[in-house]
Amino acid sequence: MPHPNLHFVHRGELVTLRQVPPTRTLLQLLRDDLGLTATKEGCNEGDCGACTVVLGDKRDGRLHYSAVNSCIRLAHSIGGMALWTAQDLAAPDGTLHPVQQALLANHASQCGFCTPGFAMSLFGLYQNQVCQGQAVSREQALDALSGNLCRCTGYRPILDAAQQMQSWPAGPVDEAKTLSQLELLAHTEQGLEANFSYKSPDTLAELLHLRAAHPQAQLVAGCTDVGLWVNKLHKEFAQVLDVTRVAELRQIVTHDTHLSIGAAVTLTDAFAALEASRPTLHTFAMRFAGAPVRNSGTLGGNVANGSPIGDSMPLLIALQARVVLASVRGKRELPLESLYTGYRQNVMAADEVLTHIQVPQPQATEFLRVYKVSKRLEDDISAVCLAVQLHLKDGRVAQASIGVGGVAATPVRARQTEAALTGQPWTPATVAAAMATLRAEFQPISDMRASSDYRRAVLGNLLQRFWLESQGESEVSLADVSLEAL
Template sequence: MTGRNRIRFLRRGEVVELTVMAPMRTLLDYLRLEEASRGTKEGCGEGDCGACTVSLGSLKDGRLVYEPVNACILLLGQVDGKEVVTVDDLSQGGRLHPIQQAMVDSHGSQCGFCTPGFVMSLFALYQSGVAADRQVVVDQLAGNLCRCTGYRPIVEAALASCTGRPDDAWSKARGETEKTLAGLDDGSDLFIGDDNGFFAAPASDEALAQLTEKHPDAVLLSGATDVGLWITKQLRDIGKIIHLGRMRSLCRVAETADAVTLGAAVTYAEAERALGSIDPDLAELLRRIGSKQVRASGTVGGNIANGSPIGDTPPALIALGSELELRKGTVTRAVALEDFFIAYGKQDRAPGEIVASVRVPKLKRDEAFRCYKITKRFDQDISSVLAAFKFTLDGRRIASARIAYGGMAATPKRAAKTEAAVQNLSLDDAAGWNQAADCLSEDFQPIGDHRASADYRMQTARALFIKALTEISGEATRNTRVTGVRELVDAG
């Protein structure tokens, strides 16, 4: 593959170029071991604790946006064309950055190990220009864990400093930074290494097709929120990596009157507005996927392609009737999302074939949707059960249903017998709902694990089915939501 043989990124106002790079090299290892910028800490090594948080500046629709990312699982090659900002950079000329000064003033640091990550998450919020309230701050810091239990002063520091009026070296250099990053975006293909081992980031469909055809054994990398753990926790030797993040054809969000189409490399953060416009429950589901750091890197396409039975987005997208576009070379094919998952760890995807996009139908006027994520803790946790329901209504009659669960089988799966049982029932027939719910035991035989027992999963699946119908029926005698309360819809 012709093109560039070096990565280029902006660091402290200067463009850094690297021609030699191990494919699996993480950004954290580069910062600490090669650059000796050791303010960024290594904690969990799996993108959960946030101690390694740095900020990446990139152009989104021509505008500079700073986002927090977990440097421990982000591969160095992924920062090509971006600006890297770490806690070591913030104080300048002997003066602390406004975020750092607010942390000092509010006594927001305890043992100090996690503090750099908190500061960098808040740096991204500071640069966003959003006047933060408490909920915004809590969402921003959901991916930063402190074992000293000192969150109150940290939140106070955020409220005092993130006022929506950034005034620091980065805000003043915004125009120049945008110009530099635009210059780095040369549209060329990136390939570092040789046929035995490489990090590649193609920018064209032709280059991607050539690479996947020649190297069907290469790992396709999107956000590295999963692949990063293969490296840091499973210690896999991944010699060939094809990063999809520079493929403009895979980074598009397209909306029509009846659907939202997401390229496979669209991040959760980039998909949030479009998917959230379909239904409030989808917006809430996306808010609870990982953390700000995870959503800035992880992709909906990656969540689908890895085939996890507890992936958050597939059950909701299956319930909505979503369809995948798969591509191998120049040949494309469409497959219903529910048919993509064949068995545990096995998907309907040939060697060298990629998930190119997912098309998500919007709701029609006679359709009602509900989605619920059940976890041990509210923020940044893996689902024990994820349930999604779409009911097509004819007045008060349920004309048809699409019901999908995650965590209940070896793959995300529809509840076919339950769908048939609820069809033609009335939204006023609570006894009929309960009889239909009995069919869940025919649709699923869940296993027990450290997240939930089989019995808990079955009881929860049943309760969520009844909960969805209760809300859709307009029954408002009790509040069915603990958090993220939505207005109950009168389906009639």
């Protein structure tokens, strides 16, 4: 089967690469095919950030920049976008970019292996923030660098560099030219050949038609899960169907009753939308992977992948979110927890795709918290995740909904604990009874992340923390909560 050509913008110019195989990663394309070896390979699984590059796409008439991991991104996914690598920062005469100047001035590099990745994450921040006339806060710098690992330098000089990037004359990105090239690419026909090896349809109708005709094709979104199957399990796919360009799936629409988030909305944008009406979710959102993974990965990919330790699902279950599935036969809607039938198994038929996640708007009586327990604060997978939404009326629990991750083969709803809380006075005695119920409700496994006993103990403790926070104790740390023996 012939492979499609790949068209993108690099250094302001249109580039066409012929016959790019569907599972060629962007990092392989850069280093092996194009000889752009400034982009480094470290872990090859999205964890270290050495391979970070920046992608540009047109949003609201201007360029938006995203730092992503090139190692777990399929090369074809950058079709129609602009690309910058660490080799594109300095001006043609060798003048360093402000990002590079700042790293140099702050002695922010030792062995240097991580430095191209840090420079690219900072470049994305520089273009989105500094070039818009905004200073970079320490928190923004920390977030932008949350997917980059440095083993030598220590982070203080790198963070200092991030906050000093505005001190040098602006870098040489020609936005007007890049935008006009992207405009040209937007009108490039993809070709309608039935026998494709990689396809990124633009509309939902086209996606559903292709899905029905090619149910065996590997569906991909941000590829932050699938990329690992390619790199680590050496999976080859004869056909890849990429949902990330489908216009309907990229939209977030605010309704009076709910927020409708398209399945291909990135985790970065989905969490921003959720935080707009529920600001307490910010801390949790920052605990989901690191920024480059959130910039590629989608909410729909997280939900469809259905990992028992996926982080958005406990939250979405607690928020009573519903998912919309569609095929050429029509669409159907169901509660998120009903999507799953077993370990990474779900009710989706071979011709169906997940199109939207619908999240009810908050009510005045809502008290919501979501807790993630992992070995490392940043860029780590949950051992346990607990999300609790209570509606309190006249000192009683009018309604409780609780989502849990890390305790069963799928993300689950804690129905017994919900029943133990509903209708009860919101008192320490009710909380103690609910903690016992929650600890007994699931039989989690022991694995390298945590033992079964730890998972059950910590679940109860998190509910105690929820109680303390509902009493006005903000920012309760786990150290403040007793780890009771089972």
